Amino acid sequence: MDATDRKILNVLIKNGRLSYRQIAKRIGVSVATVMNRVNKLEHDGIVNGYTTTINYDKLGYELHVLIELRIAKGKLLEVEKRVATNVNVLAVYDHTGISDCTVLARFRNKRSLDVFIKELQTFDFVEQTHTKLILNTLKEGPMLVR
Numbered sequence: 525m526d527a528t529d530r531k532i533l534n535v536l537i538k539n540g541r542l543s544y545r546q547i548a549k550r551i552g553v554s555v556a557t558v559m560n561r562v563n564k565l566e567h568d569g570i571v572n573g574y575t576t577t578i579n580y581d582k583l584g585y586e587l588h589v590l591i592e593l594r595i596a597k598g599k600l601l602e603v604e605k606r607v608a609t610n611v612n613v614l615a616v617y618d619h620t621g622i623s624d625c626t627v628l629a630r631f632r633n634k635r636s637l638d639v640f641i642k643e644l645q646t647f648d649f650v651e652q653t654h655t656k657l658i659l660n661t662l663k664e665g666p667m668l669v670r
Contacts, residue, residue, distance in 0.1 A: 525570075528553060532561050533571070533669045540574040577665070585612075585630035587637050588658040591644065592623035599649035600624050606647065612640060623654065 531551040535542060542550075544558045551558075565571040580588070595603045600618055604625055608616045615628040627644075631637040637655075644653055 528557070529561055529565065530669045532558060533565065536562075536571065536574075537666045537668060580630045584632050587631040587633065588661070589627075589629055589631070589637060590656040590658065591627040591629065591641065592654040592656070593625040593627065593644065593650055594622070594652040595624045596649045596651050603647055603649055607644065610640065612636070623652075 528551065532547060535547050535550055544555050544562065547562075548555045548558045562571065580586075593603065593607075604616045604618060607613060607625075607627055610629070612629045612631055613627055614630060617626045617628075618624060619626060629640065631640065641653055641655060644650055
């Protein structure tokens with residue numbers, strides 16, 4: 525990974541819809557260089573896909589929560605995979621600390637959040653949940669590559 529690769533990645537992070545020609549113009553290299561580098565970044569698994577950023581608040585998903593789970597008996601991965609299948613779940617992280625797993629999710633209303641939490645509490649091996657309502661998001665998104 526060199527400076528040109530980092531420049532290409534940073535342009536893609538800001539706008540993944542740009543053409544190879546537009547990227548080449550922005551960073552001062554040939555279109556062929558951009559095409560070859562992007563293909564290599566994709567092949568090497570550094571670029572895993574292209575996506576759209578959604579404003580969930582405008583779609584009515586105004587409740588943004590972090591739910592910490594404590595999971596028993598070494599069943600962490602099993603529970604995480606099950607939780608990850610829920611349509612409201614944006615991310616599932618396992619980590620160190622008092623809890624074992626944190627779920628990032630969005631809901632349209634308190635009722636749908638309540639149903640989800642109560643469902644989590646019925647899962648085998650989920651010992652405890654701790655829900656935090658996110659009030660404001662100051663930064664969210666990818667970091668630039670240095």
